[in-house]
Amino acid sequence: MPDVFPSQPPSASLETTVNSLIEIAGCSPVEGKVRWDPVHSTWHGSMMVISLVLAPVFISWSALGVFLVLTGASLLLGHSIGFHRLMIHRSFACPLWLERALVWIGTLVGMSGPFWMIRTHDLRDWAQRQRECHDYLAHRRPMLIDAWWQLHCRLELANPPAFDLGRAGRDRFYRLLERTWMVQQVPVGIALYLAGGLPWVIWGMCVRVSVCVTGHWFVGHLAHRRGPQSWLVETAGVQAHDVPWAAIPTMGEAWHNNHHAFPGSARIGLYPGQSDWGYQVIAMLEKLGFVWDVVTPETMAPRKELRPAMSQDRPESRFSQAARA
Numbered sequence: 001m002p003d004v005f006p007s008q009p010p011s012a013s014l015e016t017t018v019n020s021l022i023e024i025a026g027c028s029p030v031e032g033k034v035r036w037d038p039v040h041s042t043w044h045g046s047m048m049v050i051s052l053v054l055a056p057v058f059i060s061w062s063a064l065g066v067f068l069v070l071t072g073a074s075l076l077l078g079h080s081i082g083f084h085r086l087m088i089h090r091s092f093a094c095p096l097w098l099e100r101a102l103v104w105i106g107t108l109v110g111m112s113g114p115f116w117m118i119r120t121h122d123l124r125d126w127a128q129r130q131r132e133c134h135d136y137l138a139h140r141r142p143m144l145i146d147a148w149w150q151l152h153c154r155l156e157l158a159n160p161p162a163f164d165l166g167r168a169g170r171d172r173f174y175r176l177l178e179r180t181w182m183v184q185q186v187p188v189g190i191a192l193y194l195a196g197g198l199p200w201v202i203w204g205m206c207v208r209v210s211v212c213v214t215g216h217w218f219v220g221h222l223a224h225r226r227g228p229q230s231w232l233v234e235t236a237g238v239q240a241h242d243v244p245w246a247a248i249p250t251m252g253e254a255w256h257n258n259h260h261a262f263p264g265s266a267r268i269g270l271y272p273g274q275s276d277w278g279y280q281v282i283a284m285l286e287k288l289g290f291v292w293d294v295v296t297p298e299t300m301a302p303r304k305e306l307r308p309a310m311s312q313d314r315p316e317s318r319f320s321q322a323a324r325a
Contacts, residue, residue, distance in 0.1 A: 018126040019089070019090060020118050020119065020164060021122045021163055022161055022164055024161060027160060029126065029127030029130055029157065030130075031134070031158040031159065032155050033155070034149055034154070035153060035156055036152060037153050041151070041152035044152065044210070044213050045152070047210040051206050055202055055203060058198055058203070062199070063199035063202070066192065066204040067207055070204050071212060073105070074106075075109065075251055076281065078103075079109045079111075081102055081251075081281060082103045082105055082106040083103065083106035085282065086099060086103075087103055087106070087114060087118065087168060089263060090264070091265060091266035092282055092293055092295065095290070098290055100173055103174065108185065108188060109212050109213075110181075110182075110185065110212060111213055111216065113179070113181035114168070114174050115165060115168075115169065115174065116178070116181075124137050126161065127238075128224075128260075129233070129236045130237055131237045134155060136150075137155065138224060139224040146221050147217060147221075150220070151214070185209070192205060215249065215250075219243050223254065223257075227241030228257065229309040231258070231260065231309055232308075232309045233305055234307060239260070240257045240259065240260035242256060243256065247275045251276070252269045252274075252277055253268060253278070261306055264300060265300060266282050266296060270297065282294060
């Protein structure tokens with residue numbers, strides 16, 4: 001069998017654990033200081049300024065089409081499938097060449113490098129499962145403050161946990177992506193310029209990155225503030241909500257309440273009418289033999305801390321029985 005990620009079939013212990021995080025004595029998600037992050041702030045800020053100033057001037061139908069195609073492809077294949085469902089949650093396995101291609105596309109989304117993405121996600125995931133956590137990790141502050149914090153700052157915990165990225169952390173290709181995640185936009189920008197000139201560069205790179213990064217924060221903010229709920233995790237201090245209108249642009253990631261309930265599942269849209277393009281692509285790749293060991297709620301071990309939410313708009317389905325078995 002070829003080298004895969006993960007290097008072993010998903011087990012029940014991996015389906016609900018925070019894979020890279022190690023709880024060390026005294027670690028806590030509560031006390032910490034929010035500090036300005038000059039690298040990410042400059043990157044995100046410059047992309048937004050370029051988009052606001054130049055995009056209206058250089059707009060064209062072809063540039064808009066390039067923006068839509070590249071944004072959709074990078075979010076679907078890179079962020080949703082490559083980064084989130086594969087590299088972070090290990091919800092399926094695939095050949096190493098396919099894994100690296102998906103992670104590279106995820107890097108092109110423009111949020112950061114793969115190691116930063118894993119640590120940032122897993123820290124928040126772990127913190128929200130505790131009884132209490134810092135406002136930064138819970139998206140608890142008002143929208144404008146949360147936007148500044150998430151897009152331009154970082155949280156330095158007084159007593160942070162440790163991380164072990166495993167095989168991914170030792171992979172030379174991923175180390176290269178971590179060091180050069182911003183530079184990865186250069187070949188894309190050159191190709192866009194040669195194909196369509198400056199309008200394609202501005203819309204296919206700058207606007208795309210700005211919309212992806214800002215949109216990721218915005219949906220994440222809403223998903224921890226308001227919206228429908230199917231499940232509650234009784235031991236968690238932060239509960240999640242679904243953001244139905246964002247299901248298609250996020251490729252299924254907006255069903256965040258489902259994700260909190262079944263974090264290791266490759267399928268996030270669980271109920272009738274819940275669009276999940278990310279899982280549809282994974283299912284197609286499984287039929288073609290490119291992925292295997294796909295985790296779904298039906299194959300996951302029951303969670304004792306999970307119970308149905310008392311919500312009038314809570315969908316009913318077989319997952320209610322499976323999760324409470």
